[in-house]
Amino acid sequence: MSQVIGEIVQVIGPVVDVSFEKSSGELPHIYDALEIKRSDGQPVILEVQQDIGENTLRTIAMDSTDGLQRGMEVISHGAAIRMPKGDNVR
Numbered sequence: 903m904s905q906v907i908g909e910i911v912q913v914i915g916p917v918v919d920v921s922f923e924k925s926s927g928e929l930p931h932i933y934d935a936l937e938i939k940r941s942d943g944q945p946v947i948l949e950v951q952q953d954i955g956e957n958t959l960r961t962i963a964m965d966s967t968d969g970l971q972r973g974m975e976v977i978s979h980g981a982a983i984r985m986p987k988g989d990n991v992r
Contacts, residue, residue, distance in 0.1 A: 905927075905977055905978065905980075906922060906925050906927035906928065906929070906930060906977075906978040906980070907922075907924075907925055907975060907976065907977055907978070908920045908921055908922040908923075908924075908925055908936070908959075908975075908976045908978070909921055909924070909972075909973055909974065909975060909976060910938070910970060910971065910972050910973060910974045910976060911958060911972060912972065913967050913970050913971070913972070915967065916962055916963045916967060917960060917961070917962060917963075918938075918948055918960075918961045918962075918963055918967060918970065919954065919958055919959070919960055919961070920936060920948070920958065920959050920961055920976045921956075921957060921958045922957045922958070922959070923956070923957045923958075925957075927978075929953070929957060929959065930950050930959065930978040930980070931950065932950050932951065932952070932953070933949060933950060933951075933982045933983075934949070934950045934978060934979065934980065934981060934982060935947055935948070935949060935978075935979040935981065935982060935983045935984075936948040936949075936950065936961060936976050936977065936978050936979065937976070937977050937979060938970060938974055938975070938976050938977075939975070940969055940970075941969065946963055946964070946965050946966075946967070946970065947963075947964045947965065947983060948961035948962065948963050948964070948976070949961060949962050949964065949982075949983055964983070
């Protein structure tokens with residue numbers, strides 16, 4: 903699956919609206935993970951919660967949204983958020 907790239911159009915607390923208007927790929931699905939790279943290189947993971955129309959998705963951030971701005975690039979992972987499990991996870 904090729905990467906689907908969007909951009910932030912609105913940030914309200916932990917809620918981030920992402921537009922995929924310029925993307926030629928399929929929109930990410932509900933519960934898919936999206937990723938934003940902060941200026942320091944640290945990722946912020948978003949989870950898609952709602953399709954609000956016009957190729958725009960409403961997401962919830964799994965970390966602080968401080969420093970996120972309109973126009974920042976958002977990349978779709980093409981799958982739901984995954985967590986490691988087992989005895990080695992602490």
